Amino acid sequence: MKRAGEVLVALGFIAAVGAASAAEPAPVSVAQLAGNTLSAVAFVARGPGMPGGNGPTGGELARIMIQAYLAPDGRALVRAWDVNRAAYTTPAERRWSLSGSTFCVDVPLAGAHPICADIHIWGPRIGGVGANPYAMLDGDLKPGNALGGGR
Numbered sequence: 001m002k003r004a005g006e007v008l009v010a011l012g013f014i015a016a017v018g019a020a021s022a023a024e025p026a027p028v029s030v031a032q033l034a035g036n037t038l039s040a041v042a043f044v045a046r047g048p049g050m051p052g053g054n055g056p057t058g059g060e061l062a063r064i065m066i067q068a069y070l071a072p073d074g075r076a077l078v079r080a081w082d083v084n085r086a087a088y089t090t091p092a093e094r095r096w097s098l099s100g101s102t103f104c105v106d107v108p109l110a111g112a113h114p115i116c117a118d119i120h121i122w123g124p125r126i127g128g129v130g131a132n133p134y135a136m137l138d139g140d141l142k143p144g145n146a147l148g149g150g151r
Contacts, residue, residue: 027101028098028100028101028103028119028120028121029098030072030098032121032141033070033096033098033103033141034070034071034072035070035071035072035143035144036069036070036141036142036143036144037067037068037069037070037141037142037143037144037145037146037147038066038067038068038069038070038105038126038139038140038141039066039067039139039140039142039146040065040066040067040126040137040138040139040140041063041064041065041066041137041138041139042063042064042065042066042107042115042117042135042136042137042138043061043062043063043064043134043135043136044061044062044064044115044133044134044135044136045061045062045133045134045135046060046061046062061134062109064080064081064107064109064115065080065081066078066079066080066081066105066107066115066139067079067080067088067146067147068094068096068105068107068147069144069145069146069147070096070105074095074096074097075093075094075095075096076093076094076095076096076105076106077091077092077093077094077145077147078091078092078093078094078105078106078107078108079091079092079108079147080107080108080109082109089108089109091147091148092108094106094107094108095114101118101119101120101128102116102117102118102119102130103116103117103118103119103128103137104116113133115130115135115137116130116135117129117130117135117136117137118130119137121141124140124141124142125139125140125141126138126139126140126141127139
C-alpha cells in the first residue's frame, strides 16, 4: 500500500511538472510577427495632448485600438482608432522591434513613446504588459497586410 502511494505521488509530481512546462509559451521570435497584421487594443498611460483625460497633464489610462502591418524590415504600417473622429487615422509608416520578448511599436495617438510590452503569442493571440511607461496589449495576428497600401 505504501508503494502504491509513493507511485501515485511520483506520477502526480510528473504530471504537475509536465503541465507547468506545457503551460509555458515558447519564446517569441521575429518570424512570428514579421509579415503579419496586428489588431489589438492597448492601454497606455495617458499623456498630455492625448484625447480624453483630465486636463493638460494627462493622467489615467488611454485605450487605443490599433492595427499594424509588421513588415520584415522593422517598418510598420500603423493606424489607430481616433475616438474624436470615430474613424481610423490614415495609415502611417512607423517602426516596430522585438528585443527578447519585448515588442515595441510606434503608434499614432500614443504620445511620444512607442507602446512596448513583454509579449507572449498563443496561435493567433498576442498579449503582454510593459512598464516605463505602463502598457498592456491584447490582440491577434493575421497573416499578410490587412491594411492594404501595397506592402
